[in-house]
Amino acid sequence: MKVLTLNHKFNLLGVASSFLLFYTALSNNPWWTVYGGVGNERTFSAEVSPFNISVEVLGKPVMVPMLFYLTMAARLSILLAAATTLSGSLLINKPWSKPLISLRGLMLPLLFPIGLFVTLNLASSYANVSLPLIGRSTIRYTIDYGGLG
Secondary structure, three states: OOOOOOOOOOOHHHHHHHHHHHHHHHOOOOOEEEEEEEOOEEEEEEEEEOOEEEEEEOOEEOOOHHHHHHHHHHHHHHHHHHHHHHHHHHOOOOOOOHHHHOHHHHHHHHHHHHHHHHHHHHHHHHHOOOOOOOOOOOOOOOOOEOOEO
């Protein structure tokens, strides 16, 4: 443990993890994208991450005010966690720094992929489609209307 703290000057793993948290919270790139339409025409698109949700239907944005506040709360929570981890990791000799770099923060990164995997498998079995955890999937539906498909 002495190597990872550089002779008890600062916590190297804590600094690295806080920078990853800052990058994740400040990135506006979508984690998931969903497009729907006929041929090359997109009638529906959704770009989703815990920090930004963008939905368009027929080329018009769908605004749900509550989503803005939920994503802002998620972003601020992660930024707060990153700031406290960084300060606790840089000021390792202070008596108040140890609770700021607790291992309890590892629960979210461990439970999130497990929960995502379980939820995708449940959704896949319910909808009879393949929803990938990583990669791309195309689902084709044909809607019959008036003898046309």
